[in-house]
Amino acid sequence: MTQDWNNIPTSHQIPHTRFLVDYFIKLPTQVTAFFLTHWHYDHYRGLGPNFQQGLIYCSPITARLLERITLVDPQWIVAKHNNEPFLVEHVQVTFLDANHCPGSVMILFQTPEGSNYLHTGDMRYTPDLKEEWKILNNICLDAVYLDTxxxxxxxxxxxxxxxxxxxxxxxxxxxxxxxxxNEIHCTSRHTLYLIATYGIGKERIMDALIQKGYRIYASPDKWKVLQCLEYWDSCLLNDSFTTEPCASPIWLVGWNRVAENVPGRLLPNFEALEDMLYMANYYRNKVNSSQHGLLQRVVACIPTGWTWQGNNREYLQEKDHSRLSVYGIPYSEHSNYEELYHFIAWLRPKQVIPTVSFSSSKRQPKHPFDHLLAGTQVKRAFLQKWLNNNPKESCEDDDKQSTQQLHNQPKIARKGDILSYFKASPFNS
Structure with a gap:
């Protein structure tokens, strides 16, 4: 089934091209190239063995995952390395590290007409990445497609x-x-530790545990994914992971095994935790080895920014006298609000286009980054000079005020107000 270009969300279209980013469903027939920022299902949905609508440009890690796990025919996959510009339909394209999950990229599009567009995919901004992203220093961006x-x-x-x-x-x-x-053993509490992960992502948590000398259990399906990641080659070789459930009490599990993740809240699934404990003890009984005592307790760590309480209080829910414990840890591979603010303050694009859908609230709060967009300072200074006959303030002075303005913004108390902030895109027409 095909659809008209006008029905495709603006957040997936690159102006002046027939390119689509992270969009593979109900495709129009005129697409000339596809781009995939990373291997998360909400971004590659629609891809599979039957895909043959055109070339997909992505990172080498994402390419391996598409070929080995999603089973996309390799003839449609084009792997490109970060910071190495390449041409597609006369448009210069550059991949940049998105600091999200392995293989994730931001994509810079530079058209022959002189327009520049940055699609962040999913990303986490840190100032340390400015050096790696130095190509963005001297570019006037017409739009940033922002992970909101x-x-x-x-x-x-x-x-x-x-x-x-x-x-x-x-x-x-x-x-x-x-x-x-080189083995680890449970203490007298005989605890099973569950770390909720996606198909890919949260690898930095695994790495930290491996650095402490711990061994981690991964299911056969998770093992196949880990083998696609360059970074983990040495970990796989030195036996840091195991596919034997009894070989480690630290397990990587899918979200559905521990909780329901609803944006803005976390709902522990204690029945599923009981099932996991039963399964772990089943395996231990099966091997019938004296070195494996039965497990009596479950501690689940759920790393997601949605657990953030807005303060330093830790999310913890327990059941049955602490026999089942669920910790919500605000670990995220997406940028938080302040990081997004400083990212836009650094880039000063002409426009910000959100890539994430928000609540259906009828309230339309002002765009929180309006004063950071290119040209805003000039307009404000001109109006002030015209009204007050004052000299125009320099952009440098305005830049220095950006961080202070961040902290001076009024608070939004209602949870339902998650961003309706962004203005309609001029690219919709």
């Missing part, structure tokens, strides 16, 4: 390093390491 997953003042969750350390601390507080072997 957490673009609400409420979401100012901590950096990844702090949240990763919290997960490590939770596990280290109740697990001991055998100094005479």
């Amino acid at each position: 997953t957490y673009c609400h003042r409420r979401y100012r969750f901590p950096c990844q390093e702090k949240t990763i350390q919290r997960i490590v601390d939770i596990i280290q507080n109740s697990i001991g390491r055998d100094s005479h072997s």
